[in-house]
Amino acid sequence: MTEDIKIECPKCGWEPDGGAYWSCTCGHVWDTFATAGRCPACNKQWKHTQCIGYKGGCNQFSLHLDWYKxxxxxxxxxxxxxxxxxxxxxxxxxxxxxxxxxxxxxxxxxx
Incomplete structure (x- = not known):
């Protein structure tokens, strides 16, 4: 994509920093935005993404596509x-x- 795409929580505006904070039901932990919400270990496509509260976010879930401004x-x-x-x-x-x-x-x- 291009530099005019910004990734942020649609509910609170928190911006992920590229860290591996999201975990799949298969146990794999990764940066969900590096793969557009698809687990690289098991290929599960996640429809929703949780904002990371312990990194300054709101802990709410939103549609993954809604994160892309x-x-x-x-x-x-x-x-x-x-x-x-x-x-x-x-x-x-x-x-x-x-x-x-x-x-x-x-x-x-x-x-």
Missing amino acids: GLDGWLERELEAIEKTTNRQYARASATMPGSVTPYPEEAPWA
Whole structure:
């Protein structure tokens, strides 16, 4: 991801420091944000993440995805980039087909 994504507890704003504070039911302890909530030992995907009270957090549980601030903006930019790439590829493929008509106007930004 990019630097515009910030990780913090959605309930209290506590920011994890990269430490291994989260433990899985399999017994493995790790930094849950290094793996997007997936235990690297058993591959269990955790839907919720607990804020770490003894490190200054609130001990509350929240959806893991809610910890990522700025994720919506990042996803929107990625989807726009994919759409532009797909449109360019479609336009090129259409232009090379005999008898085909490009469905995009000449002033299209990707033309």
